[in-house]
Amino acid sequence: MSIDWFPLWLSLKVAVWATGISLILGIWLAWLLANKQFRGKDLLDALTTLPLALPPTVLGYYLLVVIGRRSWFGHAWEHLTGSPLVFTWHAAVIASTLHAIPLLIKSSRAALENVYQAFERAARVLGVSEWRLFWRVSIPLVRRPVAAATGLAFARSMGDFGTTLMVAGNIPGQTQTAALAIYDAVNSNNSRLALWLVIVISLLTVAIVFLANRLEQSRQA
């Protein structure tokens, strides 16, 4: 019996998308939290941490409320794309993003806050615009810790189970990611499939974590 690799490819696809979205949104939010004073900053800070603390199923429940077919967002999505958002791989991307983004925000914010103040001042007084300062000074100076956090976020978004199950379901060939497929394979006594998926996922994750740690260390050196 040949092994069905679809769940693994789906997991990778979801993780790439989720990491990409987390990277853009996460760095922007991290920059906001690190540099700006605004009303509701504490609330935003707490909200971005919450996915780390909440049980995945609770998160999934909230997500269903927000993006479900009867919600405002879900309705708009269906109107625009012609199909519902829930129980598609897009929903799995949203679920994974929610799990990945706190990691990126935390690390990037800490890194951005640590950028030696004189570098930013030096750039400003030289007439460099805030936008250019961000891209040419801040981002290059935080690229290592942010890259390390991106690796961890990728690993994290590959492995979500509970929230993905709630909002994307477990439809083989459509929304069944590797994490869900392992669960199914174990339940149906398909130990060969389970073992292979476990091995591949483990190797990938170990490699990513190893790389991320290396990046962290060389930053300190």
Added chain:
Amino acid sequence: MIKGSIVRKFPPGPDSAGFHLEIDFEAAVGVTALFGPSGSGKTLTLDSIAGFVKPDAGRILLDDRILFDAESGVHLPPQQRSCGYVFQNYALFPHMTLRENLAFAAHSLPRLERHRRIAEQLERFKLTGMAGRYPHELSGGQKQRSSIARALIASPKIVLLDEPGRGLDDALRADLYSLIQELRQSLNVPVLLVTHDMQECLGLADRVLIYDAGRIVHRGSPAELLLNPGTVEAARLLGGFNIYEAEVIALDPARQTSRLRLLGEEISGPHLRGCFKGDRVAFCVRPEELHLTTHPGDNRIRATLRTTVERTQSIRADFGSDLVVDVPREAWSALEEEGRKSGWWVGIPARSLRQIAR
């Protein structure tokens, strides 16, 4: 020409005392030193001019431009102020080569002009061979020159130097001083130099503003300040002065003299304008203006020698209670033996007593 007034208050916090900066200042083309102890508001002044800090009140004018005006709410961002700022730790961007650092600073110039300026600055600061190096590959002196080159590349309207001599060894500091001297000749803009080094002040500055606890307590040229520091605080900060408090016993306007009780003795002093009998006044005297003798006489005070310190041109004799005398070497060798036997008298010439504000 820069001038302005700045008020900035920091309320006391749970683990910090409050601080209150309130100054009026003015600096023309040339080097103006902001001199004073740490935490007296010198760097805060630079940061207010550069636009990193927003004062609570006041206004700052650079040439004809308003950089800051509390009343009309003008607070230009640092980007629009045309200040060249040399940071204490250079703040060269570590991920850019020297050439990239300079190019980044000159980004607003057209391409050809930019290249010309970069080449020019590299040559002027003897950095041509270093253009491809990263800051961590440069020596301390090269970093120093690089940061100055970067600050000057876009032709700023004012140059702000934040303790540039700090942490440099003597040789590098000497290089820095000759570089600043050179800039003083060639730059046609005001240069503000933050320092708490007296030698830096005297050697480099055309004018000195003396800071203490958020105020400018005195201002003048280095030569003027050495002759008359103006206030007791300024004399203490500049260092090297004997500072006395005295009581006015008598005034003789006709002869332009006065009688004073100073260090417990009655001596004659200079004419004191606007003083009355019984007033307490402060004086300062430079150690080389006092006379060391071995006999009593007019305006001489009996003193006990505590310590002597060898200096290059003289012997510094310390008699305690603010009687420090610099004696030329030959005079000292002539006096030493007799003084040790019969005792010392320190002569205080009336004209050397300069009245300063208490």
